[in-house]
Amino acid sequence: xxxxxxxxxxxxxxxxxxxxxxxALKSIDLTIEPGELVCFLGPSGCGKTTLLRIIAGLEQQSxxxxxxxxxxxxxxxxxxxxxxxxxxxxxxxxxxTVCDNIAYGLRxxxxxxxxxxxxxxxxLELIGLSDHAKKYPAQLSGGQQQRVALAxxxxxxxxxxxxxxxLSALDAKVRHHLRSEIRNLQKKLGxxxxxxxxxxxxxxxxxxxxxxxxxxxxxxVGTPLEIYQQPKSAFVAEFIGAMNFIxxxxxxxxxxKVGNRELELVRPMPEVQDSVxxxxxxxxxxxxxxxxGDWEGRVEAMDYLGAFIRTQIRLSDVELDLxxxxxxxxxxxxxxxxxxxxxxxxxxxxxxxFAA
Amino acid sequence: MIDSAVLPNRAWSLTGLRQKLSGRWLFSxxxxxxxxxxxxxxxxxxxxxxxxxxxxxxxxxVGLDNFARYLSSGGIESAFFNSLWVxxxxxxxxxxLAFMAAWALTRTRLPMTGWVRGVLVLPILAPSLLPxxxxxxxxxxxxxxxxxxxxxxxxxxxxxxxGSCFWTFPHALMILLTAMDNADGRHYEAATALxxxxxxxxxxxxxxxxxxxLVSAAFVVxxxxxxxxxxxxxxxxxxxxLATDIYKQVIGQxxxxxxxxxxxxxxxxxxxxxxxxxxxxRKQSASFTARSVPYKPRVDRKRDAIGAMVLTPTVIFILAxxxxxxxxxxxxxxxxxxxxxxxxYQFGRMDGGGWGAYINSLQMALGTMLVGTGLVFFNAWxxxxxxxxKLLSGAFQFLSLLPLAVPGLVLxxxxxxxxxxxxxxxxxxxxxLLILILCTVSHFYAVSHLTAVTALKQLDKEFEAVGESLxxxxxxxxxxxxxPLCLPAILDVALYLFVxxxxxxxxxxxxxxxxxxxxxxxxxSMDEAGxxxxxxxxxxxxxxxxxxxxxxxxxLRYWVDRSTRAWRQGTE
Numbered sequence: 051x052x053x054x055x056x057x058x059x060x061x062x063x064x065x066x067x068x069x070x071x072x073x074a075l076k077s078i079d080l081t082i083e084p085g086e087l088v089c090f091l092g093p094s095g096c097g098k099t100t101l102l103r104i105i106a107g108l109e110q111q112s113x114x115x116x117x118x119x120x121x122x123x124x125x126x127x128x129x130x131x132x133x134x135x136x137x138x139x140x141x142x143x144x145x146x147t148v149c150d151n152i153a154y155g156l157r158x159x160x161x162x163x164x165x166x167x168x169x170x171x172x173x174l175e176l177i178g179l180s181d182h183a184k185k186y187p188a189q190l191s192g193g194q195q196q197r198v199a200l201a202x203x204x205x206x207x208x209x210x211x212x213x214x215x216x217l218s219a220l221d222a223k224v225r226h227h228l229r230s231e232i233r234n235l236q237k238k239l240g241x242x243x244x245x246x247x248x249x250x251x252x253x254x255x256x257x258x259x260x261x262x263x264x265x266x267x268x269x270x271v272g273t274p275l276e277i278y279q280q281p282k283s284a285f286v287a288e289f290i291g292a293m294n295f296i297x298x299x300x301x302x303x304x305x306x307k308v309g310n311r312e313l314e315l316v317r318p319m320p321e322v323q324d325s326v327x328x329x330x331x332x333x334x335x336x337x338x339x340x341x342x343g344d345w346e347g348r349v350e351a352m353d354y355l356g357a358f359i360r361t362q363i364r365l366s367d368v369e370l371d372l373x374x375x376x377x378x379x380x381x382x383x384x385x386x387x388x389x390x391x392x393x394x395x396x397x398x399x400x401x402x403x404f405a406a
Numbered sequence: 407m408i409d410s411a412v413l414p415n416r417a418w419s420l421t422g423l424r425q426k427l428s429g430r431w432l433f434s435x436x437x438x439x440x441x442x443x444x445x446x447x448x449x450x451x452x453x454x455x456x457x458x459x460x461x462x463x464x465x466x467x468v469g470l471d472n473f474a475r476y477l478s479s480g481g482i483e484s485a486f487f488n489s490l491w492v493x494x495x496x497x498x499x500x501x502x503l504a505f506m507a508a509w510a511l512t513r514t515r516l517p518m519t520g521w522v523r524g525v526l527v528l529p530i531l532a533p534s535l536l537p538x539x540x541x542x543x544x545x546x547x548x549x550x551x552x553x554x555x556x557x558x559x560x561x562x563x564x565x566x567x568x569g570s571c572f573w574t575f576p577h578a579l580m581i582l583l584t585a586m587d588n589a590d591g592r593h594y595e596a597a598t599a600l601x602x603x604x605x606x607x608x609x610x611x612x613x614x615x616x617x618x619x620l621v622s623a624a625f626v627v628x629x630x631x632x633x634x635x636x637x638x639x640x641x642x643x644x645x646x647x648l649a650t651d652i653y654k655q656v657i658g659q660x661x662x663x664x665x666x667x668x669x670x671x672x673x674x675x676x677x678x679x680x681x682x683x684x685x686x687x688r689k690q691s692a693s694f695t696a697r698s699v700p701y702k703p704r705v706d707r708k709r710d711a712i713g714a715m716v717l718t719p720t721v722i723f724i725l726a727x728x729x730x731x732x733x734x735x736x737x738x739x740x741x742x743x744x745x746x747x748x749x750x751y752q753f754g755r756m757d758g759g760g761w762g763a764y765i766n767s768l769q770m771a772l773g774t775m776l777v778g779t780g781l782v783f784f785n786a787w788x789x790x791x792x793x794x795x796k797l798l799s800g801a802f803q804f805l806s807l808l809p810l811a812v813p814g815l816v817l818x819x820x821x822x823x824x825x826x827x828x829x830x831x832x833x834x835x836x837x838x839l840l841i842l843i844l845c846t847v848s849h850f851y852a853v854s855h856l857t858a859v860t861a862l863k864q865l866d867k868e869f870e871a872v873g874e875s876l877x878x879x880x881x882x883x884x885x886x887x888x889x890p891l892c893l894p895a896i897l898d899v900a901l902y903l904f905v906x907x908x909x910x911x912x913x914x915x916x917x918x919x920x921x922x923x924x925x926x927x928x929x930x931s932m933d934e935a936g937x938x939x940x941x942x943x944x945x946x947x948x949x950x951x952x953x954x955x956x957x958x959x960x961x962l963r964y965w966v967d968r969s970t971r972a973w974r975q976g977t978e
Contacts, residue, residue, distance in 0.1 A: 108871050127430075128874035135875045141868035144973050145890045154886075155876030186973035206876065 057085040057242035058119045058132065058209030060105065065114030067100055067266075074100045076266045078114070087236055087243045089253035092263035093289070098246045101263075102212055105244065107131050118210065133210040134203030138218055140195050142187040148174070148198050149183045155206045173201040176235065193224040200232065204239065211236070211243040217252060229256055250290050254278065262286050284404040287329050294335070294372050296328040297406065306403070309368035311344075316398050320405040327404045332360065332375040334400035337384055343393030347372070352388055363392060433792035433880070437802055440785040444805040447848040452812065454827070455820035459666035472667045485646040486671060492563055492647060493632035493675075496570040500627045501620060503571070503720055504578035510713035512586045513612065515703050523583075525721055527576040528728060531952035533909040535929045536945040537572035538640035539938060540730040541565050548741050561643030569637035572727050574630045575720070578623040585619025586612075589701035604709065618686060625683040629676050633813030635912045636926075640933050648672045649912070652815050656916065662823070669816040680811035728949070735943035750943040757935045759923030764947065767925035770842050770914075771907035778847040778854060778903040779896060786858035791870055791888065792880060810852035814912030821845050822916050837919025845917055846907045854899045861895030862888070893966050901959040905952045 060082040067075040075097045082088050090098035103109040105116065107128035115124040123131050134155075142151055152173055156166045174180045177197040179190075187195050196216060203211060216232070217225045233256050236243050247253050253260050254274040262269045262277060262285075270282045281287035284295070298306040304315045306326060313328070320326060336343070347363040350371065358375045365372065374394065376386065384392065462468045507526060511519050529537070544551050545560035558564060593615070597607040613620075635649040642650055648668055656665035703709075736746045753760035785806070789799045809817070825836045835841045865888065873883035889896070911926045918924055925948050932941040967974070 106871070106875065108874075128871070129877050129879070133875055135872065137866075137868045137872070139866050139868060141866040141872045143869070143887045145887065145970065146973075154873075154878065158877035158882070188973055202872075203875065208875075212875075 056209060057240045059084050059117075060210060060242060060244075061117040062101075062105070063115045063117070065101070065104060065111045065116065067097070067104060067109065068112045074266050075104075075111075078268060080261065080268065080271065082242060082244065084242055085240045086258045087233065087245065087256060089257035089260045090244065090246045090263060091250060091253040091260050091289075092248065092269075094248060096263040097266040098248075098261075098263050099214060102214055102244060102246045105210075106133055106135055106212055131210075132208050133212055134206065134208040135212040136196075136199045136203050136214065136216045138215040140187075140199040140219075142195055142199055142202070144187050147184050147186055148179060148190070151187070151198055152201050152205050154202060159206055169205060173205055176204075177201045191224075192220050193228060196220065196228060197231075200235070204235075204241070209242060211241045213243065213245040215246055215248070218247070218249070225252075232256070254290070262289065264289070281329075281402065284327055284329065287402060287404065292332050292373060292375075293329050294332065296330070296370060298326055298328050299324070300326050309370075311367075313396070313401070314398055315401055315403055317402060319403050323405050325406040327406050329402040329404060330372075330396055330400055332373045333358075334397060335372060335374040336395040336397065337361075337363075337374060337376055337380065337386070338393045338395060339384060340391050340393050343395040345394045345396070347392055347394060349386060349388050349390050349392060352386065359386070361386065363394065366391075430793050433788055434794060434798060437785070437788045437792075437794055437798055440781075440788060441798070441802050441805055443781070444802075444808075444848075444851070447844055448805065448808055448812065448817075448851075451817065451820035451824035454823040455666050455669055455816065458663055458823050459670045461663060463663060472663050473670075476664060476667045476671075485648050485651040485668070488563070488646055489632050489648040489672075490675070492566050492570070493628050496567050496574065496631045497624050497628045499567070500571050500574050500578050501624050504575055504582050504623060505616065505620060506716040507579055507720055508582035508586050508616070509612065510717045511583065512589065513701075513703055514710045514713035515705065516710055516713050516717070522717060522721060525724060526579055528724060529573045530576040531905060531909070531956060532573065532728065532731075532949040533911060533926045533929060533945055534569070534573045534634055534636035535640055535911065535926070535933070535941070536731050536949060537569040537727050538565065538637045539929075539933065539942045539945060540727040540734070541569055541641055542938065543730050543734045543740065543942070544726070550741075559643065561641055562645040565641035565643075566638050566645065566647070569641055570631045570634060572724065573634075573637070574627045575724070577630060578627050581623040581626060582616060582619045585616045585622075589615060591699040591701040594701055604706075621686045622683055625679040625686075629679045629813075632675055633672060633815065633912065635815050635915070636930070639930060649813070649815055652819065653915070656819060656822075662819075665819055666823070669813075669819050672813050673811075673816055676813050676816075677811045680807075684807075731942050731949075732946050734939060735946045737939065740939060750939045751947070753928070753940060753944065757928075757931050757937065759928050759931075763923040763928040764925045764944070766839065766922055767908055767948070768951070770839055770846065770922075770924060771904045773839065773843040774846045774850075774907035775900050775904040777843055778850070779900045781847065782851065782854040782899060783858050783892070783896060786855055786862055787884060787888065790859055790862040791865075791884075806855040807852045809848055809850070812849075814849050814910060815915075817845060817849055818913035818916040821913070837917075837922065839922045841917055842914050842922055842924070843907075845913050846910060847903070849910065849913045850903055850906045854902060857895055857899050857902070858892070861892045865891055890970075893970075894963060897959055897963050897966070901955060904955050908948050908952050908955075 062078055062080040062082075065075060065078040066073070078101060090101060092098050100109060104111045107123070107126060107130075111124070115122060117123065118132060143154065146154070149170055152170045153166050156169060161169070171180065171183075174183055177200065179194060179197060179201075182190060182194065187198065190198065196219075200216070213232075217228055220228065229252060245253075245256060254277070257274060259271060260274055260277045261271050264285050270277060270286045272280070277286060277290055281290065287293045288295075296308055298308045298313070300306050300319060300323060301312060304319060306313050306315060306319075306328065308328065340346070345365055346367070347365045349361055350364050351362040353360045358377050359381050361374050361376055361381075363372050363374055364370070372394070376384075386392070459472055460467060460469055462471070510516065511523060516522075541560055542565075543549055545555055545565070546552070549560070552560075555564070560568075589612075593611050594607065597611050602610065632647075633649060635653060638645070638647045638650045639653065648671060652665050652668045652672065655661045655668060734740060735750050736748070737743075738745045738747050738749060753764070759766070785802065788794070789802050794802075821841065824830065825833055825841060827833060835844075869887055870880055870883055873880065873887075878886075909926055911930060914924055915927055915930065918927055925944055929941045929944045929948070932938070932944065
């Protein structure tokens with residue numbers, strides 16, 4: 051019977067971190083609900099790992115407070131906090147067997163021998179490595195080592211699980227498999243989990259909520275769908291998925307000017323600006339035969355990416371290249387080849403508008 | 407424990423309190439203690455020495471008078487420049503020979519390179535006095551090969567250079583082997599693909615790849631030769647060098663302040679070499695990356711023949727020197743009665759402390775090994791694996807490397823000034839085995855420290871973090887993970903300290919007391935008294951002891967490797 055973990059609630063209030071003159075984190079506020087899996091996503095140097103290490107107590111925040119449940123953990127050293135952690139390198143103890151690695155944290159809390167044995171075999175079963183109990187880390191594959199590191203972190207039943215780029219050292223196939231395995235395990239145990247990653251696909255596939263970070267600030271917090279469909283800033287729009295950007299000038303009301311055309315927007319405009327950036331995802335642009343759409347262009351390049359074709363189209367009346375994803379069937383119907391003239395339509399409900 | 411709920415939320419109090427709460431201050435306090443110990447053992451004595459060099463016999467400040475006196479006595483022309491050119495020439499010879507040997511060992515397919523390596527590093531087990539004594543037997547007035555010198559004298563620069571080459575060779579070889587062992591095979595394949603000749607490949611791939619090793623080896627050898635005292639003392643004759651000059655000023659003429667002056671002069675080139683080497687090391691970055699492919703030499707008879715030709719003279723020279731010392735130690739009465747006997751090993755009949763000195767040396771070497779290994783590893787662990795303020799770990803790193811720049815003679819002399827001072831409460835240890843142990847630990851601290859730090863740096867940097875998340879203290883991680891993983895490096899450091907403690911002369915020659923005579927010093931005293939055969943015997947005994955220690959260490963390492971093979975599999 052798997053031991054049910056009570057996931058804890060985590061509240062971060064105004065956390066700030068300076069390294070000398072450099073501000074790594076600027077006043078971070080964030081609440082993570084019990085049992086939730088939250089991804090910190092951002093480019094390298096955005097502060098996501100620093101924030102994770104502050105939550106673990108491995109770094110000290112320059113200002114701000116942290117609460118786990120009702121407990122103020124701002125000042126507590128790591129060993130007095132309640133978390134398990136898996137590092138990118140796994141940091142498995144190479145001189146100990148899989149068993150001893152998993153039991154390490156249980157011995158610290160003074161658990162009895164028989165209980166340790168039971169708990170270890172339970173975890174081994176959970177990660178499906180019961181046959182490898184007596185092996186050393188070096189004798190396991192990368193994916194197996196990763197699972198051992200996970201079991202070691204989960205053994206003392208922490209309320210919070212921290213994963214620091216746990217999959218980045220693995221090859222693509224193992225990574226995909228482990229993604230769903232970790233997610234299932236996390237749901238089963240109900241442990242509150244924070245996953246740091248720079249891989250947007252990983253974040254979108256695994257997270258309940260994604261925290262997109264850049265330059266030490268949180269750009270947006272939301273479900274994967276919200277982040278993808280309603281990016282709040284140009285950074286988020288560009289970082290998650292692909293995005294075309296079109297510089298334009300705002301007119302009165304919901305209208306903008308691109309080249310010598312005017313466009314009506316459905317989505318809200320930013321506060322009054324001299325210029326704005328329109329944005330549209332490659333899959334949201336419609337291609338149609340010449341004469342049908344409102345914009346004319348010419349196919350400049352086509353890349354076959356399997357499920358779809360990524361085409362580059364140069365618009366004829368404005369200086370602009372757009373990237374458009376087309377499914378192979380439509381491409382056949384339109385007889386799409388490099389050099390062909392084509393028409394396109396930009397649906398107004400797919401147009402985002404950001405401050406320039 | 408302080409109740410964290412009532413803490414004021416202010417940044418200045420946060421840091422201090424948090425450090426207290428997490429017990430981090432303890433590690434900093436311990437490292438401060440480590441700094442204090444090293445300051446006491448290296449910095450304070452050095453300071454006393456420096457201040458002594460600007461004082462007269464009565465202890466009054468006289469500025470640079472002592473230096474002026476030394477200069478006007480002509481010492482600078484003879485000793486200082488003699489030291490420089492002898493050390494310079496030895497460096498050129500040793501580094502060339504060591505480079506050729508390293509090339510032959512790593513870039514050819516010669517058989518038995520393991521044994522050849524073993525022979526080539528043998529000199530490291532012998533005191534530097536041994537080659538000097540051997541050279542006397544080989545080329546001295548009654549030497550078997552005296553004619554080879556065509557009338558030239560072995561007593562003087564020729565002898566010093568030959569002797570220095572013998573004992574510094576392994577140091578250069580080991581640095582160059584490290585630099586050349588991990589060659590990237592891809593570079594050689596690229597050179598072949600670009601139709602470069604073997605000669606051009608050598609100059610464009612092999613030599614540039616070893617350039618940092620060459621520079622480093624040159625600095626090390628230069629420093630070793632210029633600060634060595636054993637070889638010039640035995641075979642230098644009337645040829646003055648700085649190291650023997652210090653000895654003469656202090657032991658011969660009891661002019662301590664002049665000894666201090668010469669020490670400062672000796673400190674200068676050694677310091678210079680030290681900082682130059684540090685500078686070069688900093689520029690060096692690892693060229694062998696995870697993507698590199700180890701170089702495997704292809705079949706090439708001609709190249710292998712050149713390799714054998716390059717190695718043979720060096721191997722013969724080393725075996726001849728050691729063989730001569732061993733043979734001479736058993737000969738009844740050189741060169742008149744060549745019967746073999748153990749007479750020369752009856753040290754009780756000669757000066758120098760006899761077998762008691764040998765026992766003292768063993769005790770001193772074991773003490774140095776235990777104290778040194780413990781101190782070095784504990785401090786290195788504090789510096790590398792516990793949270794420390796940058797300034798503190800920087801200061802500690804400086805103090806740890808400083809001994810590398812301080813010649814043994816200078817250190818020994820500064821210990822006299824510091825520990826023999828009547829006002830120093832520590833002067834009770836003067837003349838005891840303990841001061842010899844402390845001095846030797848300090849003398850060889852830097853290299854041990856670097857070995858320990860290298861081993862600790864290789865461990866995953868998150869071990870302690872994982873430990874803390876699993877509620878294990880740093881101490882538990884230290885004993886269950888860090889120490890077991892560092893065992894090979896610990897054994898290396900232990901052997902290094904033992905061997906050097908057995909063979910060193912330079913620092914301890916000023917410090918031994920009536921009850922703490924040492925074997926290596928006994929070699930010197932017996933040689934001085936004309937008992938050259940017993941001196942050879944004692945030198946051989948020291949070498950055999952070191953070889954024994956090496957065998958024990960080798961067996962232990964083999965055992966460690968075997969019992970840990972399971973978990974090392976695939977990682978190395």
